[in-house]
Amino acid sequence: MKRTGLIERSLRTIMKVFTWLPQKSNRVLFESFLGKQYSDSPRAIYELMRTMHPECELIFSKQRGVTFPRDVKTVDRLTFRWIYLLATSRVWVSNSRLPGWLIKPKKTYYLQTWHGTPLKKLALDMDDVQMANTTTERYKQGFKQETAKWSGLISPNAYSSSIFRRAFAFEGEMLEIGYPRNDIFYQEARHAKIKETVYRHYEIDSSKKVLLYAPTWRDNAFEGQGKYSFELPFSLEEFEKRFGDEYVLLIRMHYLVxxxxxxxxxxxxxxxSNYPDIAELYMASDALITDYSSVMFDFAHLSRPILFYTYDLEHYRDQLRGFYFDFEQEAPGPLLSTETALFEELNQLDDWHTRYASAFRAFQETYCQWDDGQASERAMKTIIKRIYG
Incomplete structure (x- = not known):
């Protein structure tokens, strides 16, 4: 810990020096999930800006060893060049927190896209933080220091705006424009090619349908420094036996496990789990199996079946995180607590829409409120306004 603190103080000192350098007014630095992916809303905004504003210098931050498309200009995270580019960029775009030691220059516009509509309690709303290498007090203090740097925060619906204001103690500009990452759901001309790409990547027979299993991260999975517990909550052997002739199951776990x-x-x-962009997996999937993950809010745009495998509902709701709304009442699909119930529901997918149409429509009206395929353009206009005034 002492060595980490020394390194962070040294990096902060270096950045303090770099902030004296002149900014490049058309330079924009993007980052997605701590540099682990080329994905999400930062990617959607980046790709539109690259087409519409080629005069801008657009750079994506990445972790060493992570592969990006060759035509994307990148910089390795936590290097001197990365710090220099942050200090001299007019705009930062990120979907998660940046290191706390970073100094945001006064003229820098920091656009925080965030990465999901919240079901689980967030940040300052959490009563007890059960995460690695932190305490509840330290976690919340760090979050407040981070959100104080945000110039603008993107929201996908009125429900999220209210929560974001309170949970992030955010006082800046709330951009109620929908999520740029969800534009893809409304760009139907791209759907067939994306599905074909996923099928080819995973060598899926074209006669088979696809199920996506994408559970949430559980804060109590931490066992020790660099160690995390993991156990799949249903039998793959049984799935293979019962559904292998009809489906391929894609499993998307948290990167730590x-x-x-x-x-x-x-x-x-x-x-x-390592596929670059989960949005493309959504496009290739005929149905989603999840639990309390925010993937439910994104997948709902496709109007395809969602099953909720909530085998630990009471523990997760009452002890780990807590929920913002009555999940059992509002869930746009069945809540299934056992493997038997899950597999029985998979046998009934053909009439899912008939059984859950009413709940699903109500869910879409509330949580898919501002997405219309144009969120990236609205975000881009916000950035361009900061660049050119």
């Missing part, structure tokens, strides 16, 4: 998932013994199961 995804690499530990070995599915090589199951011909109809793929580990999709």
């Amino acid at each position: 995804g690499s530990r998932l070995d599915v090589t013994a199951y011909p109809s199961v793929r580990n999709a």
Whole structure:
């Protein structure tokens, strides 16, 4: 810990020096999920700006060893060049927190896109933080220091705006424009090619349908420094036996445990935890299996079946995080607590829309409120306004 503190103080000193350098007014630095992915709303905004404003210098931050498309200009995270580019960029775009030691220059516009509509309690609304290497007090203090740097925050619906204001103690500009990452759901001309790309990547027979299993991260999965517990909550062997002829199951776990998932013994199961952009997995999937993850809000735009495998509902709701709304009443699909119930529901997917149409429409009206395929353009206009005045 002492060594980490020394390194952070040194990096902060270096950035303080770099902030004296002149900014490049048309330079924009993007980052998605701490540099681990080329994905999400930062990617959507980046790709539109690259087409519409080629005069801008657009750079994506990435972690060492992470592969990006060759035509994307990148910088490795936590390097001197990265600090220099942050200090001299007019705009930062990120979907998660940046390191606390960073100094935001006064003229820098920091656009925080965030990464989901919240079901689980966030940040300052959390009563007890059960995360690695922190305490509740330290976590909340760090969050307040981060959000004080945000110039603008994107919101996908009125429900989220209210929560974001309070949970992030955010007093800046709330951009109620929808999520740029969700524009893809309304760009139907792209859908067939994306589906074909995913099928080819995972060598899926074109006659098969796809199920996506994408559970949330559980804060209490931390066991020790660099160690996280993991156990798949249903039998892949049983899935293979019952559904392998009709479906391929894509499993999308959190990056901290995804690499530990070995599915090589199951011909109809793929580990999709490292696929660059989950939005493309949505497009290729005929149905979603999740629990309390915010993926439900994004997948709902496709009007396809969602099943909720909530085997630990009471523990997660009452002890780990807590929910912002009555999930059991508003969920746009069945809540299933056992493997037997989950598999029975998979056998009934054909009439899912008939059984859950009313709840699903109400869910879409509330949580898919501002997405219309134009959010990236609205975000881009906000950035361009800061660049050119």
